Amino acid sequence: MSKVWFVTGSARGLGRSLTEAVLAAGDKVAAAARNTQQLQSLLKQYPDQLLTVALDVNNQQQINEAVTATIARFGRIDVLVNNAGFGIIGAAEAFTEEQVRSQLETNLYAPIAITRAVLPYMREQRSGRILQISSIGGRVGFAALSIYHAAKFGLSGFAESLAKEVAPLGIFVTSIEPGGFRTDWAGASMTYAQQVEGYETTVDARKAFMESGKFVPVGDPEKAAKAMIELVKAPQQPLHLVLGSEAIGILKQNNTNRDAEIAQWEKVSLSTDHSEAEPFLTSVEGRQYLK
Template sequence: MSKTWFITGTSAGLGRLLTERLLARGDRVAATVRRLDALDDLAATYGDRLWVAKLDVTDTAAVRTVTDRAFADLGRIDVIVSNAGYGVLGAAEEACDEQIRHVIDTNLVGSISLIRAAIPHLRNQRGGRVLQISSEGGQIAYPGFSLYHAAKWGIEGFVEAMAKELQPFGITLTLVEPGPTATHFKAGVVRPSRMAVYDGTPADDVRRSIDSGAFAVTGDAGKVVDRMIEMIDAGATPLRLTLGASAFDGIHAALRQRLAALEAQKDIAYSVERDR
């Protein structure tokens, strides 16, 4: 049975690829873009199965308006995909206040706004799915990507809590956590002005690794999209969907390290309990 999807950030990358594959198999897609002509080729091929709206997710009022209009025009929407986002590469000190606010407004506040806008509609139709595109960077952290991680770790906490809040209404949420994947992500990365004091530091090492191509990007974007679609088709509802060897291995190692550090502090943690 065909489904109807609402996807943000469909001009390129995973959002574009997901839109293409869903349309090709007969689903309907409500796609948001920042340039209305970005999907003209798909509109010419798929006609009214593609609904397109211009949206900058940093505009909270517009997020609600566009979401309301999509449900009004299309009726039931089965899957919401919060995909719009980008990265900032550089030490936190190098970024200006505007860069900090914009990446948080896009990756974190924009995602929160979309999910909140969709909730009344999903509740009224007695169910639905929300896929929040996160990354391995929602559970591990690289120097030089602190602002990106701040947003991704933030949205992971939000979604985990929301999943519990919305469970009584038949609404399920999944955090999709790909590792480094061959998309156009690098082209959209914002780079603050470099500070010489960070030359040769871990943040600079990561930057140089990415620029030189030494940073391994092994994920296949097509396979990432396929696994997402297969999960929805199967009716599976994991809180997290980890995709890629790098993501699995990196998150696995980070969780083991955090658990070991926590267990080493058990006596200290228990020592602050009130005397009974």
Template sequence: MNKTWLITGTSGGFGRALAEQLLARGDRVAATTRKLSALGELAVRFGDRLWRSELDITDNAAIGFVVDKAFADLGRIDVVVSNAGYGLFGAAEEVSDEQLLRQLDVNLLGSMRLVRAVLPHLRAQGGGRILQVSSVGGQVAYPSLSVYHASKWGIEGFIEALIPEVAAFGIQATLVEPGGARTDWAGSSAERAQPLPAYEESTVGAMRRRMAAAGLQAFRGDPQKIAKAMIACADQPQAPRRLALGSDAYEALHSALFARLTALEEQKAIALSTDVDV
């Protein structure tokens, strides 16, 4: 049975791959982007099965207007993909206040705004699915991406709490955690802080040099395969809480979770010792 999807950030990357695959299989897609012209070719190919709108995910009023109009025009939206976001490279000290605020406004607050805007519609229609694009960086952290990680760890906490809040309404949600993929995420769509000389010989500088030398070859993930896996996930009757995508994501998450659990077990006696005496 064909579905209707709402996807943000469809000008490129995962959003574009999702839109193309879904339209090709006969689904309807409400696609949003900051540049409507980026969807012109898809509109020609797929006609009225593609619903388009410009949207700046930092504009709260615009989000409400676009979401309301999409549901009004399409009648029902089965799956909402909160995908819009970008990478910010730089040590915590290097990032400007403006860069910090914009990163959180887009990646964290923008995603929260979108989810909050669609919830009344999903409740009214008796359910639906939310795919929140997070990252392996929602559970793992690397030097030179501290603010980016703050945005992704933050949205993971939001969705974790949301899942039991909306379960009674038939609404399910999944945190999608891709590893490095061959999109433009680390290229022209990313933002970079002004480097400080003090960090040149640190792990931050080393990370910058590795990224510059390797380019796209540093990443293993295939955007088309990642999009296909996301679609398959949404087609399942029961949504997984998390969806790790990419061998690097699996390896990094496994290592981080194992280390975290080991450290917690080592602190068990301390943790138990701080309870009130009875």
């Protein structure tokens, strides 16, 4: 039986590649985008499989209407893909209040709101797949991307907690964590804070590299789309799926560094336990907490 997908940010980039691949595979898609005119060629090609819905992901009324329209057209939502988002570069102190809010609202609050709108239907179905498109920047932080990382770390954490919460309902959740892919994330979608003195070797260096044209991502969005389609066919889903050799390399190095830091400071960490406390991992509370 064909699946019904709800994909945000479907008009371009990874969302567009995924929408095209899902339709070609014979599934149905509610393609959500701010500008649905960019989806007209697909609508002509797949009139019975595709529903286009206008969606500003920061507008709760539009979220509700888009979900309701999808249920009215297709009767269910089997796969939710929260893909809409954008990047922003700058020193933490240099971002405007509007830039901070816009980043958090689009990359964190919106996926949470859309997930919450879809969950009642998946709960009633006792089935569903949710793919939160986070980033390797949801696991590892770099200079100049502090607000972006704040949103993506939050989204990855939300996905990990939610996965454990909804597993008994037959709903699987995965945080998709790509490295650089050949979309316009570092191009037309990227925004910048005003330059501030003192960050020449960190923030300014990264901004210059991004604007130089020398950043050529290794990831192929069409291959990422194929991987996600295969993922939702699998009997189980991982909590995290890292995409691309760049992301794998970054994560492995970060894990090595983090393990070394834990070992170096473990004595200090353990010294803060109450004198009457049982070691956490062997305690009843610890075993219950980690379930």
